[in-house]
Amino acid sequence: MNSFGWLALVLVIASAFGLWRRWSEGRAVVDNKHPEIGSAEIGQPLGEKATLLQFSTAFCSPCRTTKVILAKTVDAIEGVAHIEIDAESHLELVRRLDIRRTPTTLLLDAQGRVQNRAVGVPRQDELIAVLASTIGE
Amino acid sequence: MATPTQLDVRGPRFGAAVTTVVLAVAFVSAGTTLxxxxxxxxxxxxxxxxxxxxxxxxxxxxxxxxxxxRISPATKFEDAAPPRFAQAVGLGFAVAALAGIFLNSIALTQIAVGLALAAAFLNAAFSFCLGCEMYLLIRRFTTSS
Structure with missing residues (x-):
């Protein structure tokens, strides 16, 4: 394969990755391991029924968009808290939960068990549906 | 002069498009003076x-x-820190590519240019900032606590 062939291959792979990322961005995926997070670890009390725990970093622009979406979401549903924590000052928790980038939003049930995880800017309608089923259980 | 901390988001994206073209030409002409x-x-x-x-x-x-x-006023701004970090990541690839030239290894040059090209292309076409996304991962591995 000549250089032009390799160039085309690089662009095709990058495009496939970009399209996959656009498709998966912010989707709430079920977390089957259900790790438990205590309020002591995040320094704030959990929500009565559920918690949206957002991991952010200082210079992350999509984190700001996420913050607005999550704040609006918890306003609409009673007993649900939105907690935003700085990933860099909670690196131990970041490693334990395998948080790879910011923003990552975890949906915790009333006991602090992780139910869903959304990497990237979450989709509000999907989030509301997932929250409703978590609270309904 | 004070360093601006907020950028028109279209600026880094335009820069990524120029970088993509420059690196694509460098990639196909690897081994030449150009x-x-x-x-x-x-x-x-x-x-x-x-x-x-x-x-x-x-x-x-x-x-x-x-x-x-000459274009419409900026509507979206971003912090200068993530694109700056991304430039540093690009610099790492570019230095590796130059090292390939001095070590007479076209393979090293093409791999480094190919990776930088993929990152710049993702930024230009999908507004995906590889350097920004790697930031937390790098912090995870470089900090022991």
Missing amino acids: ATILLLLQTVAFGIGAVVGPHAQPYGKFFATVIRP
């Missing part, structure tokens, strides 16, 4: 972007002085 000149220029551009900041980066400057006054 490729070496392009890689040297791109390394300087990355270096200015990483050390001084994206506002001083040549492509960013061209956007701010020539293009931006």
